[in-house]
Amino acid sequence: MSRKPRSAEEKRKSRSALRRMLAYIRPYRLFFVLSLISALVVCAAQLLVPVFSGDAIDAMIDLGRVDFAVIGEALLKIGIVTACSACAQWLLAYAGNRLTFSVVHDLRDEAAAKLQRLPLSYLDAHPTGDLLSRIISDAETIGDGLLMGFSQLFTGVIMIVGILCIMLRLNVAVTAIVALLTPFSIFVASFIVRRTSRYFKAQSEVRGEETALINEGIEGLKVVQSFGHEAESLKQFDAVNERLRTVSMKAVFYSSLTNPSTRLVNNIVYAAVVLVCALTAVGGSMTIGGMSIFLSYASQYAKPFNEISSVITELENALACAARIFALLDEPEELPDAEDAKAFTAKGDVDVQNVSFRYVPERPLIEDFTLKVRAGQRVAIVGPTGCGKTTLINLLMRFYDVDGGKILVDGTDIRSMTRHGLRSNYGMVLQDTWLKAGTIRDNIAFGRPDAADEEVVEAAKAAHIHSFIMRLPEGYQTVITENGGNLSQGQKQLLCIARVLLNIPPMLILDEATSSIDTRTEIRIQSAFARMMEGRTSFIVAHRLSTIREADVILVMRDGHIVEQGRHDELMALDGFYAKLYKSQFALS
DSSP, X not given: OOXXXXXXXXXXXXXXXXHHHHHHHGXXXXXXXXXXXXXXHHHHHHHHHHHHHHHHHHTEEETTEEOHHHHHHHHHHHHHHHHHHHHHHHHHHHXXXXXXXXXXXXXXXXXXXXXXXXXXXXXXXXXXXXXXXXXXIIHHHHHHHHHHIIIIIHHHHHHHHHXXXXXXXXXXXXXXXHHHHHHHHHHHHHHHHHHHHHHHHHHHHHHHHHHHHHHHHHHTHHHHHHTTOHHXXXXXXXXXXXXXXXXXXXXXXXXXXXXXXXXXXXXXXXXXXXXXXXXXXXXXXXXXXXXXXXXXXXXXXXXXXXXXXXXXXXXXXXXXXXXXXXXXXXXXXXXXXXXXXXXXXXXXXXXXXXXXXXXXXXXXXXXXXXXXXXXXXXXXXXXXXXXXXXXXXXXXXXXXXXXXXXXXXXXXXXXXBOHHHHHTTEXXXXXXXXXXXXXXXXXXXXXXXXXXHHHHHXXXXXXXXXXXXXXXXXXXXXXXXXXXXXXXXXHHHHHHHHHHHHSOXXXXXXXXXXXXXXXXHHHXXXXXXXXXXXXXXXXXXXXXXXXXXXXXEEEEEETTEEEEEEOHXXXXXHTSHHHHHHHHHSOOO
């Protein structure tokens, strides 16, 4: 196994993560102070018990010479401090939990809010499972590390300092032996911890990769089973799982060395204390009760080092996870709206002027693209896969910003509008349906939560989904699972169509909106769409060219450029690229 020490960059990230974690703790400093005070009380109680016990032992001088008054007083004191210790221990746990879970709550809130502000390009480039792992698993690990820190680190440090101070007052020589041997324990613990940090960081990264793979497998389970890809998927998972096992074993192996190593050093310290105390007691310089106090302290002195070494290991793991969350929080956000950006209700004029765009710098997609659409026009966009149809929709909605040129709505550059204001002027029905876990009504009224029940029903009727909904056990109050897993693809798409029909904005985008619907229902939906599109600017992306014959303008795209445009009959008369596409769909066998 490699034992490379942490690099300077890793140390810098660890220190940075620690400083930022302290900033998250600052708002809850009251609980921090309460934890510290409680730890002091717990430690003081534990330090006093050996003293009272030593007094009781010294009161048992000889047979028939037992001072029961002193023993009774010692037992009473032990009972009082033990009760105080129990109360302080509960308060320490309460304050530590409140602080820890509040910090984790804030981290998750900030990470979830960050996701809403990240550009779509970031979400497209990062697996969903990895993002879930950061917000859920990594945050949980941070909580565990903080909790151990407050419950054990405070008490451990205070106990070590307190024991050394008391032992120093009782016997300087014995205390000097303990103090001289202590650095060996610290050195052993720090030596091991330095080597565990990188493995915990790798463990966190591979865990995120595994979560992403599991998420991908669950979402695509039907496709995996349909193509008989189970064995290959399992093989892929086994490979990632094996890497996680390997790196986890290394992390656990090195971290597990800490406790026995420090115990070995601490047992040597204890043996040295026993030897010196025994010789001192034989010489008459120390009473038996005093010897018992020293041995008790020597035993207690070793315990905090073992706990602190475990806590440091957990904190290293927590800091590695914190660094992953902070990396997410530090990602560049979507360009902010202009200071004078405004929201307005558009009429529907859209001008695309010399637009250029590419997802990857070295791979151009759309170049020098120009388009002029008048309010109320129906614009169909057709072309082969990868020609830029959906990319154009992303640019119109400003999910991505153009690299060159500009897009105007009613003569105003969309970059001078608020994104919310721009997008509220569009209604979208996509090929990829999305439904949230909740009732049927909640999903239809997603864009208008305050819509009346009658309006929701009318939208469902217009989308030809009302009769199906009424056959469900609870009608519109029927709860569906995440992404509508208990509905067919066609039913999910009809619900998405009803969602748009409930809140019809000035402009519409229909991206293969009827791709999962049977032909008979599609004809009925098309009539509903026709009514919906009257007087509204509409962009229709379609592969089935029969559905866009009535469009006012058909844009034929190829390699990011418009190669033909016109009405259906005009394009067919040209006998160009569009005619070939159309004929290929209706060619006789």
